[in-house]
Amino acid sequence: MVLGKGNLLKNKHTNMEIEEYKMKLLGKDRLREVIDLQQHVYDNLPNKDVLYMDSYEDMLSDMEEGAKVIGVLNSRNRIIAYRYIAFPGRDKRNMGYDIGLSPDELNKVVHLETTVVDPKYRGNDLQSLTLGAAKKMVTQQGYNHFLCTVSPYNFFSLYNIMKNGLKIKALKRKYGSSEDGDDGLWRFILHSDMQKNILNPVDLVISKWANLEMQRDLIEQGYIGYEIHKDSQQLNYIKFEEANF
Numbered sequence: 001m002v003l004g005k006g007n008l009l010k011n012k013h014t015n016m017e018i019e020e021y022k023m024k025l026l027g028k029d030r031l032r033e034v035i036d037l038q039q040h041v042y043d044n045l046p047n048k049d050v051l052y053m054d055s056y057e058d059m060l061s062d063m064e065e066g067a068k069v070i071g072v073l074n075s076r077n078r079i080i081a082y083r084y085i086a087f088p089g090r091d092k093r094n095m096g097y098d099i100g101l102s103p104d105e106l107n108k109v110v111h112l113e114t115t116v117v118d119p120k121y122r123g124n125d126l127q128s129l130t131l132g133a134a135k136k137m138v139t140q141q142g143y144n145h146f147l148c149t150v151s152p153y154n155f156f157s158l159y160n161i162m163k164n165g166l167k168i169k170a171l172k173r174k175y176g177s178s179e180d181g182d183d184g185l186w187r188f189i190l191h192s193d194m195q196k197n198i199l200n201p202v203d204l205v206i207s208k209w210a211n212l213e214m215q216r217d218l219i220e221q222g223y224i225g226y227e228i229h230k231d232s233q234q235l236n237y238i239k240f241e242e243a244n245f
């Protein structure tokens with residue numbers, strides 16, 4: 001099934017070329033290529049901490065339990081970007097637990113897991129395009145809570161995710177192997193509830209993007225990271241009359 005198609009720019013800032021793309025759900029038969037692209041993107045990252053790598057085995061078993069991978073294919077049918085989404089149900093990895101979501105809502109949670117774009121194809125808004133396709137697909141199936149993690153050091157991803165309406169609800173270490181998770185990587189947890197409107201704001205605080213200590217204090221006091229400004233790299237934290245979940 002084709003989820004979208006159009007033109008994009010390859011090598012936008014060097015030898016620019018226009019190329020056709022198609023967006024499709026990928027089958028398990030293309031998982032090796034997905035993992036290869038993830039490795040290529042990781043190898044090219046200046047700060048490796050921003051991308052938590054999924055293994056072939058974990059993704060395969062997740063796909064067997066219903067997880068989906070939306071792929072963007074270039075004119076030669078090569079995967080140039082993908083978005084992996086999962087439905088954790090009541091499993092303990094459900095990030096609904098991290099933000100205090102009511103237990104009745106856990107079955108309506110979608111995890112926006114990993115997204116990568118081949119460096120040659122960056123700047124075509126593919127992170128947002130694949131998110132739009134994912135939202136359309138899963139809201140039709142009755143899911144309304146979107147949750148994801150983003151590294152506080154990954155400005156491009158944070159900006160794109162917040163542009164698409166997800167709000168910062170927690171800042172903690174994730175993916176650690178110790179029992180208390182203290183050896184994990186710092187991650188914002190972002191959430192949006194497609195069924196709920198934002199309630200009355202009571203206070204606004206502006207934080208520098210990189211000031212993690214201040215952001216943690218604000219979240220503890222009940223503020224939500226509401227929007228981020230590209231030029232100033234400032235984040236607006238807002239407190240609402242009641243929490244919006």
Ligand SMILES: CC(C)(COP(=O)(O)OP(=O)(O)OC[C@H]1O[C@@H](n2cnc3c(N)ncnc32)[C@H](O)[C@@H]1OP(=O)(O)O)[C@@H](O)C(=O)NCCC(=O)NCCS
Nearest residue numbers: 050051114115116117121122123124125126127128156157
């Ligand atoms: C985050 C990511 C998916 C965004 O890719 P994208 O959808 O192509 O990004 P956008 O189209 O929004 O890019 C907007 C601008 O930022 C630039 N940009 C995007 N990601 C960039 C990066 N990692 N490094 C430098 N510049 C980047 C683009 O070139 C573009 O610049 P332009 O407007 O001058 O052309 C991509 O950077 C990536 O694959 N990063 C590594 C993996 C990752 O961090 N994934 C998210 C966590 S799972």
